[in-house]
Each structure stands twice: as structure tokens, then as C-alpha cells.
Amino acid sequence: MNATVLKFGGSSFRHTEDYHRVAGHIADRLATGEGKIVAVVSAMSGITDNLKEVMLNVNKKASPSNVDAALATGEMISACCLEAAISRLRIPVMSLNGYSLGIRTNSDFGRASIESVDPKQIMAALLEHDVIVAAGAQAIDQSGRLTFLGRNSSDLTAIVIASMLGEHACEIYSDVPGVYTADPYLVPGAQLIPELAYQTILQMSLHGAKVLHHRGVHYAEKHRVSIICKSLTSDGAITGTIVSGHGNARSVTVARDSPVFSCASLEECDSLCALLARHDINVLRLEDSHGVRVCIVSDIDFAQRLVSLADIGPVFIGLSNVVTELDSSGLLVHLVGDYDGAISLVRQIHEQMYPAVVSVPFGASV
Structure with missing residues (x-):
């Protein structure tokens, strides 16, 4: 199925009006001829930490499965809000969460690993809607319990969905347009890197670079999904870095x-x-x-x-x-x-x- 997969991180949703900004971008993409769009969303900035704090205040020894179920609600809220913003534009839209994404994991609560995928539910939803909004960073285990894929792992969800649908690229939106030679918020002279190999950005991610999740990069390399890093600005989307089989930088x-x-x-x-x-x-x-x-x-x-x-x-x-x-x-x-x-x-x-x-x-x- 011809579908474009976009992922919007927590920095895309600092304020409620940001949902309308993202919805407008999706509407513009559809207007220019995109067939179908799957938008994967993270929780609003700061929500996951707040949810974890609330859980531990209630019970410092809450079970890992209980904590996972609570943390997953952050992405669910984002998915519902973006669905509401898109439906306001009279675009056929539906949101899906971990129970219905077709992604199965083991039961390593806190950072579950993917064991199998089944695209049938997403594909069926796309037949009836122009846009599917997917809650990131979550799936279910073999017993049907919600599992959390780890902090900042909505990248992984988006890349898995792109692979499931047979797409060879996935667009990742954050507050910077791509991968830099250092964190641009810390190093004023950091340079944007236009193209990077999977293994290069994987090492950067494992050692602290925050633009892409390392398990998402590993999955993309394994399934040959190119990652296109972007930033959504008032002037439109800016493409900064393409992650594929080539490119290196210090x-x-x-x-x-x-x-x-x-x-x-x-x-x-x-x-x-x-x-x-x-x-x-x-x-x-x-x-x-x-x-x-x-x-x-x-x-x-x-x-x-x-x-x-x-x-x-x-x-x-x-x-x-x-x-x-x-x-x-x-x-x-x-x-x-x-x-x-x-x-x-x-x-x-x-x-x-x-x-x-x-x-x-x-x-x-x-």
C-alpha cells in the first residue's frame, strides 16, 4: 500500500496549538497528492516524566507492567489530540494505539523488544481513512498486555510501521532539521550532516546523540528503511539529514x-x-x-x-x-x-x- 510514514516527536507538541500546526502540514501533504499518511506521535514534551513521577508517588514498587501501561497513555493522548485536529479539517482520520498497531513484543517491561508484526489492522484502517495517527513507543506482548518500547522510542514505532507497509523511507520530525556534528544547542559551531550511514548514526545515538533512537536505526538498517530527518518550521518542512547506507562525519x-x-x-x-x-x-x-x-x-x-x-x-x-x-x-x-x-x-x-x-x-x- 502506498503510504507516507511521518513521525512527530515530543518537541513538535510543546503547546496544544502545535497539534493544529502538524495537522495543517498533513493536510498540505494530502493536497499535493500524497496517497495515505501514517503519523506516529510521541507524548507532549515532559508528559512521560510526569506520568512516571505520579506512578511512583502512588506506589514506589508499582509493577513494571503497571508502569508501562501508565507511560503509554502519554502517546495515546497525543494521538487523540492530533486526530481531533485533523478531523477538524474534515479529513478522514483514525487513531490507533499499541493494542491495534499489530506489533508484538516480549514481556521486558520498560523496554520491550519486538518479536513479530502484522500489518493487517493498519492496512484495513488505511482503506477507510486518509490518515492514521499511531501512538508511538508502545505495543502488546503475547498475553495482550501493553508494553513500552523505551524512552524516546517513537522513532522505532514509525520505522517498524514503514517496514510493515513495504515503504522504504520514514520521515522523522524534531526540533532540529537533522543530525549535527555536535548538539547544536550546546555547540554553536555544530555543522549539519547531510547524509549518514546507519552504523555511524547508530554509534552517535548509543553515545548520547538525541536526534534518532538507536534501536530505530538498527531496525531501519536491517529492513532497509531510509530515515529522513526533518524539522517543521513556520516556512514549511526542512530536510536536514538522510540516513541510509552511505555517509560519515566526525x-x-x-x-x-x-x-x-x-x-x-x-x-x-x-x-x-x-x-x-x-x-x-x-x-x-x-x-x-x-x-x-x-x-x-x-x-x-x-x-x-x-x-x-x-x-x-x-x-x-x-x-x-x-x-x-x-x-x-x-x-x-x-x-x-x-x-x-x-x-x-x-x-x-x-x-x-x-x-x-x-x-x-x-x-x-x-
Whole structure:
């Protein structure tokens, strides 16, 4: 079926009027000849954190399945609001959530993994409607319980749906038009990268770059779905980066507040690293005069729960900030305790990488 898959992140919905802005963009796309559109949405900015706080205030030991069901409502609200905004324009539209998306996962609540997909329900809905609004970051397990795919994982939902429908591209909208050589909000001279290979952006995402979710990138590479990074502005959509099989660039990333655990022995460290590796969680193993330590860089909430449930005894010793230099020769990682110090280091490294770049504040006109 000919359908265009668009994903709108939480930064697209900072205010209720933003739903009308996105609805207008979708209406314009249909008016220019798009056949059908599937719009995947994230929760409004800040909602997921608020929902988690409410749940833990009610019960600090709420079951993981209970928490997943609560967190999923953030994306459901966004889907309902965007459906309402689109229907106001008299466009045939329907919203779907995790119960009806046709995506099945395991029961690793907090960051479930996809096991199977079935496009029949989405395709049937598209036959009757011009637009389907899909709640991102959620699915159901084999028992029919809602599962959460992880923080910021609506990218993964959109890419899975594109693959399900036989589409070879997926458009991802965020508050920046694409992937930069560093976070443009932190590094004024960061450069937009026009094209990137899957493996390059995968490493960037695993080490703190926030534009694309690393599991979404991995799924896109496996199923050959190109990712088109865009930003929706008052002047229309801006395309910044295309992620496919080609492209490379030097970059520097920072992962803030990464938890660090101390291990009593090399064997304990091996067991912890093996546990996290089985769940595709990015970790740094550190052996120096301070002893044997493990720093968790990705999927932090889920990883911390795995550690707490494991029959091993690492001790949490604090948070650090991981600064990573990436280029064709590999990775160079720095741990910096102070966040301001980490940002200073990121800027120094970027200036060394791109010394000829004239620094222009992100968002400023030139």
C-alpha cells in the first residue's frame, strides 16, 4: 500500500496549538497528492516524566507492567489530540494505539523488544481513512498486555510501521532539521550532516546523540528503511539529514548523568557486562586505580532495573557524563564528573575537529 510514514516527536507538541500546526502540514501533504499518511506521535514534551513521577508517588514498587501501561497513555493522548485536529479539517482520520498497531513484543517491561508484526489492522484502517495517527513507543506482548518500547522510542514505532507497509523511507520530525556534528544547542559551531550511514548514526545515538533512537536505526538498517530527518518550521518542512547506507562525519557527543557501578571483582564485572549486552545496552568497562567499574550509557532506566534484579552485587557510586569523540578510526571516550566541564570539553574537541568553522548560534540568521 502506498503510504507516507511521518513521525512527530515530543518537541513538535510543546503547546496544544502545535497539534493544529502538524495537522495543517498533513493536510498540505494530502493536497499535493500524497496517497495515505501514517503519523506516529510521541507524548507532549515532559508528559512521560510526569506520568512516571505520579506512578511512583502512588506506589514506589508499582509493577513494571503497571508502569508501562501508565507511560503509554502519554502517546495515546497525543494521538487523540492530533486526530481531533485533523478531523477538524474534515479529513478522514483514525487513531490507533499499541493494542491495534499489530506489533508484538516480549514481556521486558520498560523496554520491550519486538518479536513479530502484522500489518493487517493498519492496512484495513488505511482503506477507510486518509490518515492514521499511531501512538508511538508502545505495543502488546503475547498475553495482550501493553508494553513500552523505551524512552524516546517513537522513532522505532514509525520505522517498524514503514517496514510493515513495504515503504522504504520514514520521515522523522524534531526540533532540529537533522543530525549535527555536535548538539547544536550546546555547540554553536555544530555543522549539519547531510547524509549518514546507519552504523555511524547508530554509534552517535548509543553515545548520547538525541536526534534518532538507536534501536530505530538498527531496525531501519536491517529492513532497509531510509530515515529522513526533518524539522517543521513556520516556512514549511526542512530536510536536514538522510540516513541510509552511505555517509560519515566526525562528531562529538555527550551522554548526561550516566550511572556508574563499582564491581567487587573482574568476574562480577564480566557478569554485569554480559547481562547488559544481552539486552543491547551500551556500557563502558573501566579498569584503573579506582578499581573495576561499569558505566551505563544507553537505556538507563531499563538497565538500572536489570541491575537491581540481577543476582550480582555491583554498587552504585554516582553519575558521570560521557563525552565521546567519533571518527572513522573509532571512538575515544572521556568521563567527566561535572556537566559544565563536560560541555566545555565537547566544545574544545569540536573546535579541534572543525577549526575553520565560523561559530554561529543555533537558530540565528546568517
